[in-house]
Structures are given as structure tokens and as C-alpha cells.
Amino acid sequence: MYSKKLARLAFGLLAEPTFKCTLTRSVSSRVNAVRTLCSWTVCLHHRRKNPLSEGLTRLNVRTVSQTTLDPAEVRKFQAMASKWWDLQGEFAALHSMNDLRVPFIRDNLLNVHGIRQLGKPLAGLRILDVGCGGGVLSEPLGRLGADVRGIDPVEDSVRTAELHSSYDPDLRERVRYQACTLEELAEEELEGFHAVVASEVVEHLADLDAFASCCQQVLKPGGSLFITTINKTNLSYVFGIVAAEQLLRIVPSGTHDWEKFVSPEDLERLLESFGFYVEAIRGMMYNPLTGAWSWQQSTAINYALHAIKRKEEPQPGQVWPESENLDEPGRATNYS
């Protein structure tokens, strides 16, 4: 199995020079990482060529963009893919975080859009779940009526997610998964989503600029971006790395790298520069004894952030109107 993977990888890399020239012409000028796109699209073409005769095994190792994802990170998650839905397992904290994340997303979207339908408050909204993993967050959002697209570069996770949601006819229709990266999706789905959710993802990325740029592209004007991540403080080192990973084993050891943590101020600054305005930042705290999360004042360890993509060019002194009627075609703004 591994020799096959290596062979495909080698083929992919070798094929790169052949495809490069044709691809650069078609690449959108908005995306900075041209090289990224080449390597990803190579894999895509490669996959399309491969027939389905090999049953369920697909290209498991993807060449990873060097500008947003770390290959080491991807390998790490592959090992964890099958344990996603064990509620008492390694991802228990992620499951219980839904008690904060789902209401946060739901309530903020309801504020903007109002209740669409009784029983399905998020009906008609398209949500993108970046780094969906096993679908832990995608499923509740789907149950609330939203059309959810979950993406994750790790195929095993996407498989797990698809399998888990396949039993429930409600979810089958509303939640779809795709094994790809955000850049890839950004090409196809310009301004296609009412909301993007990137929960516990930003701390694993190497290039936040590209991430913010892609989010900006896939969101409709006035659309919402929800991020939950870990702050870069001494406290977060003590609790997030030492306590969580090594002492209490809440998260598998080696999951997080403190260097990649982002403070809310930095994140806010970054998002503002890409045409978002940050609407809310709230601190979160995990209690290892009860296994429950709660909101707290301090953003020193975990925090959640809600940002909205600006509808028009920013002008000094202008008052921003309330976001409504997102389904109107917005003016595509170009931030480079």
C-alpha cells in the first residue's frame, strides 16, 4: 500500500514540470501561491485519471502546499482519523466544544439573517467547514438546516465523516465532504458561502495570509467568518501544551506547536487587512474535570472570533450598514 502511495507521489511530482506551463495561464491572479496551485491541481488531474477500480483506497498522501499546510501536520492527523467519533476518545474535548461553537455560530448567523424556518434555524445558508476532520462540527450545523460543505486535506478523515453521516438521511442531503484544501475550493466557489467556519484550524497553518485571502474569496459580501483557536501566551503554553498534551492527555501529544498559535490581536489585524471587520472575540475555557467548555472573559488560552466580510471598499469615516440580503450579487472586491 505504501509503495503505491510513494509511486503516485513520485509520479505527481515528476509530472509537475509537464503541467506547469499550461496551468499558470489559467490560475487566477488573486491567489498568491501559484506554485501551491500547481502542485494541488496536479494531484487533482492525476486523481481524475485514475479509475475507481481500486475500490475505496484513494490517493492517501497528498502533496501539500508549502505555503499554508505543513506536511508534518497532515501526517499527524492521518493517524488519528479513525478515532473521530469515539465520544470518550481522543476527540472528546472537540465534541464537547460543540456546546460553545454551535450556539456561537448559530446565534451570530441568526442575528444577521433572522430565523429562516422553525426547527431548521439555519435553513438556506451555505456554510463551509474548513478542516472539518471527522465532521464533528459539520453534523450539528447540518442538523440545524444549513447546507454544509466540509473540507479537509486528510482523506481518511473525510471518509470517516462521510461514513458517519451516511446513516442519517437528513444529513446525507445536507452535509457534503470533500478532500481538498481551501485554495482549491477558492477557485471554484467564489463568493459562494454565507459563512466559513475554521475551528481549531488556524493554529495548524503555516501561511495565515493565504488562508485569510481564500476565506475572503469564498465568502459572500457580508458573510461571516468564525474562527476558534488558541492564543499565543505563556498561559496557553502551560495549559495548552504542557497540561493538555503531556500531563492530562486531553489532546494527543504533539498536536499543537506553540509557535503557530496566534493572538487575537494579530488575527484581528490580519483579518482587517483582508477586508473583514471583527465583530466579536470571546474567551473559552476547558475544564478537564467535567470535560466541559465554558465562556470566559479572558482570551488567554482559547478564544472564538466572529468576523464579517465587508461589503464595500473601506472609506474613512463611513458607517457600515447592517448586513442583510446576502443573496444579492455583491461587488467583488480585490484585495491583494
Add this chain to the structure above:
Amino acid sequence: GRSVAAISKTELLRVLYQQHGWEPSTSENELFDIIISGGGMVGTAMACSLGLEPNLAGKKILLLEAGHKKEMNRVPETYSTRVSSISPGSATLLSLGAWDHIVNMRCKPYNKMQVWDACSDALITFDKENLQDEMAYIVENDVIVAALTKQLQTLSDHVEVQYRTKVVKYTWPHPYHVSESIPWVQVTLANGKTLHTKLLIGADGPNSMVRREAGIPTVKWNYDQSAVVAVLHLSEPTENNVAWQRFLPTGPIAMLPLSDTESSLVWSTSHQHAEELLQLDEESFVDAINSAFWSNENHSELVETAGSLFRMALSVLMPDSGSARQLPPSVAGIGPKSRVMFPLGMGHATEYIRHRVAIIGDAAHRVHPLAGQGANLGFGDVAYLTKVLSQAAFNGKDLGKSMQHLLEFETERQRHNLPMMAAVDLMKRLYSTNAAPMVLLRTFGLQATNTLPPLKEQIMAYASK
């Protein structure tokens, strides 16, 4: 990229279906979000409550009842023998539509309750301050079920009902995600069909099959008592708004108002005595009832003296309290063919929930009728479980798998039900004897409680929830 993902998912599903012989159409048509097993008072109330809950709009809900549909276009002339005392809290729950039907059919509010001992003069009365407010309502069980059924009919696009449907088997899913197995509860019906559900609610009475098959351990014992119920015709019309209960050594006898001329009898006594009562002719039976309420043959000198001394002491301490003893109206006859008896017992399920299962009403707890709380406890379960499921749905949770929410229901209801059941059981045991020490103890206790309005208010508030 999208086309590749879509193909692979279909491929996956095809493999799954092949492995299990599933037909997609069957599993999709017959998968419900909630199935309620048992269409009695509590089961039907649960169905109404879920059907009216806005956060559960769009969920597929099904009620299964083995009997036939209980409709009541016109209230029958004669009263039925099985009645329940409905507290204001339960009335609030039912006020979502069904209460109007009940009021239009037949119900009797009462303002005061007098409870006294046969072995002494001790008595306690409960009433709301100004005697104008209603304490609770006596409603025939048939009326309650018919009213709920009528309400349920208006919710037919939210809740489906199948009458004359018996369940023969339940199959439980694995608690954790085991691939290649159906993750839902399977309900096999007598007609051979199998239904799937994400959450099963067992409302199937004291001999609950859901509880038994789920293997939930139950603490239960039979009281060596049976209850004799009948409809009584009073000697003369009266403003019948008091509920009467007297504790005889053999068990409590209660007279609950139905109208100005009729009352309901609930006489809990030993099995033997109950059978004797059923055999008596009408006149002798009526005499037995009147004598049970009026005679003082169980009084002993010791207890009488001690009792009156204590009462004098209390009246010094709290001069205003203490009520005058009233006697219940006398009985002239009984309703035709209305004498029935049924055995009494106590039961409590140690758990109210399991993975994808919850039990409510008599399936979870069974009490002695002496406090008139059985139905109210069940309606309390309905209200709280609906609230919990509504919250779970609003958070996008899988209703049957959200153990956190189900546990909240179990904890809260056990916290409420257990003290009530313990108190009722204690009362039953306390009043089942005429040994002097116990009689003195309960005499003093009752008299003291009677003089403490705050305590009485607490008791009434607890029972009214």
C-alpha cells in the same frame, strides 16, 4: 474536485448497502426521530408536547398505541371510575390546547383538602389562602386521554399516530459507532414491520416492556393492598369542592369531588377486605363507606387524651391556626356497575435513560394513590423531557445520542420524583398500623404540621409542580 468526492461517496454507500441487504428506500421511509411507545395519558401528552414544540418542527415523531383511538364526542352521562387529581402545574402543561377540551368536557376543581386520622382527632387541611383559588382538579382519566387525542389530531402534520399497533420486540444499537451496524433503535411490530428511530420514549405503563427489554433495574414491591374505586351518589347536593381523605388502619379512604351530586371513591385496603367490599350489596357498601368516614371506633382513650393535650399546647403557641373539623358529605348510593378493584404497588426504575432510550410516567415510577400524585409526576416528566429535547435540537444534537441532555432529564426528574415517592411510601407505612406509639407519633406530627402554614404551603407547592 467535487465530482470525484461525489462518486466516492456513492461507491461507499453502495458497498454498505450490499453488505447489509439494506434498501435505501426502506431505511429512509421508516426512520423516525422520536417514537413514543404507549398512548395512555402520559404517552399522548408527550406526543402533544413534542408536536407543539417549535424547535422540533420538521422532526418525524410517531406514537404507537396498542389499543384503539379514544374519542369522546359527547361526555357520557355516567362518570367513569378512574380519576386523577391534576395539579396546577400539570394543568399548565396541558394548557397547550388540551386543557380547553378538558374544561369543555368535564372537570371539577376543588379548593380544600382535609386529611385526618381514624385513630385520633388529628387532622390537617390544605387550602389556598382565600379559599377562592383552586387547589387542583379532579378529572376522569378517560376525559384526559380523549382531550389529548383531540389535541393530537390538530398536530397531524407534526406527529403521526398508529393505533392498534403492538410492539413485539426492541433491538438496541451499539452505544459507540461500530461501522457496519445500524445505529438506530429498531422497533418490531406485531404486523411484521420494523421501524427505526433515533430516540425511543417508553410510556408503556408500570409493566413497561421498554424498561424490561432495556434491562433497566427496577426497585419495586407490592403493597399488600388493593384499591377499590367507585362513583358515589351523595345524599344531597352540596358545594362539593373539598377532597376528603381519612387514614384507617387498613388503609386510606378518599372521596374526591366530581360534581355537586357525585364523588369518586378510592379506598385502599387489604386484598381480602377489598374483595369483601366488592361482594357487598349496594346498601351495605354505602353503609361501610359512611361508617369508614364517620365512626370513631378506632379511637383509644390514651390517644384521645394525648391528642387533645397536644392540641391545647399548640393553640397556646399558635392561637390562630388549627382548623375546625368538618365531616364529609354522606353517601346515598353508588353509580351502576361502577365498583372495580386493582392491586397497588410501588416501583421505581433506577435509571430513566439509556443510549437512545428514555422512560417516562408509570414506566419510570409507580406510586400509591394516597397522595394523588401519579399522573402529575408523569406530566412533570413530559414537560421536562420536552424542554431538554428542545434544547438539544436547537444545538443541532442527535436527540438519542446526546447523553448530556438525557442525563439532565434523568437527574432533574429523579430529584423531584424520589422524595415524593419516599414520602408517599412513608405515609402509607406510617398509617398502616394502629399501634399506640405510631399513632401518637403521627398524631403529633399531623397536628403540628397543621399549625404551620409555611410548611403546609411548601408541601402544597411541591405537590403542585
